[in-house]
Amino acid sequence: MTSKALENGRRSKRHIFHKAKVNRSHAGNAVVFTCILILGAFMALPFVYALGSAFKPLNELFLYPPRLLPQNPTLDNFIGLWTLMKSSWVPMSRYIFNTLLITAAGSAGQIILASMCAFPLAKHPFPGNKFIFRVIFLSLMFHASATAIPTYIIMAKLHMLDTYWALILPACASSFGLYLMKQFIEQINNAVLEAAEIDGANIWQTYIRIVMPMVKPAWLTLMVFSVQSLWNIGSSTYIYSEELKTFSYAVSQVVAGGVARTGTGMAISVIMMVVPITVYLITQSSVMQTMASSGVKE
Amino acid sequence: MNARQEYTIKLMKRYRMSYVMMLPYLLLFLLFVVVPVFVAIFFGFTDFDMINTPSFIGFSNYKKMILQDNLFLTAFKNTLLLATITGPVGYLLSLFLAWFVSDLSPKLRALLTALFYAPTLCNVYLVWQLIFSGDSSGFLNSWLLKLGVINTAKQWLTDSDILLGVLIFILLFTSMGTGFLTLVAGFQNTDTSLFEAGAVDGIRNRWQELWYITLPSIRPQLMIAAVQSITSAFGIGTAIDLLCGNPSTDYKAWTIMNHINDVGNVRFEVGYACALSTLLFIFMVAANRVIQKLISKVGN
Numbered sequence: 001m002t003s004k005a006l007e008n009g010r011r012s013k014r015h016i017f018h019k020a021k022v023n024r025s026h027a028g029n030a031v032v033f034t035c036i037l038i039l040g041a042f043m044a045l046p047f048v049y050a051l052g053s054a055f056k057p058l059n060e061l062f063l064y065p066p067r068l069l070p071q072n073p074t075l076d077n078f079i080g081l082w083t084l085m086k087s088s089w090v091p092m093s094r095y096i097f098n099t100l101l102i103t104a105a106g107s108a109g110q111i112i113l114a115s116m117c118a119f120p121l122a123k124h125p126f127p128g129n130k131f132i133f134r135v136i137f138l139s140l141m142f143h144a145s146a147t148a149i150p151t152y153i154i155m156a157k158l159h160m161l162d163t164y165w166a167l168i169l170p171a172c173a174s175s176f177g178l179y180l181m182k183q184f185i186e187q188i189n190n191a192v193l194e195a196a197e198i199d200g201a202n203i204w205q206t207y208i209r210i211v212m213p214m215v216k217p218a219w220l221t222l223m224v225f226s227v228q229s230l231w232n233i234g235s236s237t238y239i240y241s242e243e244l245k246t247f248s249y250a251v252s253q254v255v256a257g258g259v260a261r262t263g264t265g266m267a268i269s270v271i272m273m274v275v276p277i278t279v280y281l282i283t284q285s286s287v288m289q290t291m292a293s294s295g296v297k298e
Numbered sequence: 299m300n301a302r303q304e305y306t307i308k309l310m311k312r313y314r315m316s317y318v319m320m321l322p323y324l325l326l327f328l329l330f331v332v333v334p335v336f337v338a339i340f341f342g343f344t345d346f347d348m349i350n351t352p353s354f355i356g357f358s359n360y361k362k363m364i365l366q367d368n369l370f371l372t373a374f375k376n377t378l379l380l381a382t383i384t385g386p387v388g389y390l391l392s393l394f395l396a397w398f399v400s401d402l403s404p405k406l407r408a409l410l411t412a413l414f415y416a417p418t419l420c421n422v423y424l425v426w427q428l429i430f431s432g433d434s435s436g437f438l439n440s441w442l443l444k445l446g447v448i449n450t451a452k453q454w455l456t457d458s459d460i461l462l463g464v465l466i467f468i469l470l471f472t473s474m475g476t477g478f479l480t481l482v483a484g485f486q487n488t489d490t491s492l493f494e495a496g497a498v499d500g501i502r503n504r505w506q507e508l509w510y511i512t513l514p515s516i517r518p519q520l521m522i523a524a525v526q527s528i529t530s531a532f533g534i535g536t537a538i539d540l541l542c543g544n545p546s547t548d549y550k551a552w553t554i555m556n557h558i559n560d561v562g563n564v565r566f567e568v569g570y571a572c573a574l575s576t577l578l579f580i581f582m583v584a585a586n587r588v589i590q591k592l593i594s595k596v597g598n
Contacts, residue, residue, distance in 0.1 A: 045429070046417070053428075138583070139327075141586040143530065147337075148575075150341065153568065204315075295518020295519040296522050
C-alpha cells in the first residue's frame with residue numbers, strides 16, 4: 001500500500017464522508033447531510049412508530065398527545081397476539097405456514113428457473129436470442145397487476161385458482177429477476193466457460209459447477225426481491241379459501257379489528273417487517289454487487 | 299434452402315440443449331406474462347362476462363370509456379396525476395438520495411441505503427394509516443391539535459379535499475423501489491479517476507461534476523431505474539385501497555388499476571376490464587419509451 005492510500009484510509013476513519021473527493025465544499029456537505037437527516041427521519045418514522053407502539057402498555061397507547069417511544073416497555077401486545085392467534089377461526093399458524101411455503105417455493109423456483117434461462121441467454125448465440133431478450137425487456141415496462149384480469153381467466157382455464165400454484169408460478173416467471181440474472185452472468189469471463197467445455201463439461205455441468213457458484217450474489221438478490229414480493233402478498237383475487245390465505249392478509253384483518261387492536265396490530269406489523277428486512281440486511285453487499293451490473297446496455 | 303437458412307438450422311441444432319434449458323422459465327413467462335397481454339387485447343374487443351359466450355363488439359368498449367364512463371375519466375386523470383408526480387419526483391428523490399449516500403463512508407452508506415429502501419421491502423401502509431388516522435387521538439392529529447396548528451381533527455385519508463395530497467406524500471416515501479438500489483450501486487462504481495481528470499478540466503462544483511461526469515457514466519443504471527419507477531407509478535392501486543379504502547371518498551384517488559379491479563372482479567364486465575388493461579399497458583410502454591429517449595440525452 002502506498003503512503004497516499006494509507007493516508008486516505010486514515011482520513012476515512014475520521015470523517016463520515018469517506019472519499020476525500022474533489023469538488024466538495026464544507027457548506028455543501030452540511031446541506032447534503034441535513035437533507036439526508038430530514039428524509040431519513042421521515043423514512044424511519046413508520047418503523048419507529050410501529051416498533052415503539054408494539055412495546056407500549058395499553059395506557060400509553062392512548063396517551064394524549066401520543067409519544068413515539070414507550071416509557072415502560074412491555075411484551076403485553078405480543079402476548080395478546082398469541083392469545084388472539086389461538087382463538088382465531090383458522091389457526092394463525094396456518095396463515096404463517098402458507099406464507100412461508102409460498103415464499104420459499106416461489107423464491108426457489110424463480111432462482112432456479114431464471115438462472116437456467118439466463119445462462120444460455122447471456123452466453124450462447126443461438127438463433128432467437130436477441131428476440132427473446134427484447135420481449136423480456138419489454139415486459140419490464142408494465143406492471144403485472146395491469147394484466148391481472150386476463151391472468152385470472154388463464155388460471156381459471158388451468159384450474160389453478162384457489163391453489164398455492166396461483167401465487168407460486170407467476171412469482172417464478174418474474175422478468176426482473178431473469179433480467180438481473182442475465183446481466184450478471186454476462187460478466188463471467190468467456191475463457192472460464194470455454195475452459196470447462198474443453199475439459200469435457202456439458203452445458204448442464206457448466207451451469208451447475210461453474211456458473212451457479214459464480215453468480216451467488218445474483219441469486220441472493222433474486223431471493224431478496226422474491227421474498228419482498230411474496231412475503232407481502234395480502235388478499236389475492238386468485239385465492240378464496242380461508243385456509244389458503246396468507247399471513248399478510250391475517251395481519252390486515254387483525255389491524256382492521258379497530259382501535260382496541262392497535263397494540264396487537266403493531267406487534268404483528270413488527271413481526272411482518274422483520275423477515276424481509278433481515279433477509280435484505282444479510283445479503284445487502286450481494287444485492288449491491290448485482291444491481292451494479294443491472295444497467296441497460298445501449 | 300439457401301445458405302443462411304442452412305446456417306441458422308445448424309446453429310439451432312448445435313444449441314438445442316440451450317433451448318431445453320430455457321424452456322421451463324419461458325413456458326411460465328409465456329403463460330403469465332405474454333399470453334395475458336394478448337388475452338387482454340383479444341377480449342378487449344368482446345363483451346365477455348365469464349358466463350356467456352363472448353361476442354365480438356369492435357371498438358365499443360373503447361368508445362364506452364370515453365363517452366359513457368365518467369368514472370373512467372376520473373380514474374384516467376388520477377392515474378396520470380399520480381404517475382406524473384410520484385414517477386418523476388420519486389425518481390429524482392431516489393437519484394439525489396443515492397448521490398448523497400454515495401459520498402458517505404461504506405458502513406453509513408449501507409445503513410442509510412437499508413433505511414431508505416426499507417419502506418419498499420415491507421408493507422408499511424398500515425402504520426402510515428395509523429399515523430394519519432382521522433381520530434383526534436391519531437398520531438399526527440393529536441400533535442397538530444396540541445400545537446394549535448389545527449382546531450379540529452383532520453380526516454387525512456378520507457377528506458376528499460386533502461386525501462390525494464396526503465396519498466402522494468405517503469407514496470413518495472414508499473416508492474423508492476429497486477431503482478434506488480440500482481442507482482446507489484451505480485454511483486458506488488463510478489470511476490474516481492474521472493473526477494480528478496474533471497477537476498483538472500475545469501469542473502468547479504459537485505453539480506457540474508454530477509451533470510458532466512457522474513450521470514453520463516451511470517446512464518445504463520439511470521435507464522433501468524427509470525423503467526422501474528415509471529412501471530410502478532402507473533401500477534398504483536393496491537396501496538390506495540389500503541390507505542384510503544376502496545373506493546376512496548368521492549373517488550378522489552380512484553386510479554385505472556382500481557377501475558380495472560372494480561369492473562373485472564366486482565362487476566364481471568371482463569371484456570371491458572380487458573380493454574382498460576390494454577389501454578393501461580399501452581400507456582406504460584409508451585411512457586417508458588419516451589423517458590428512455592430523454593435519458594439517452596443526459597449530459598450531452
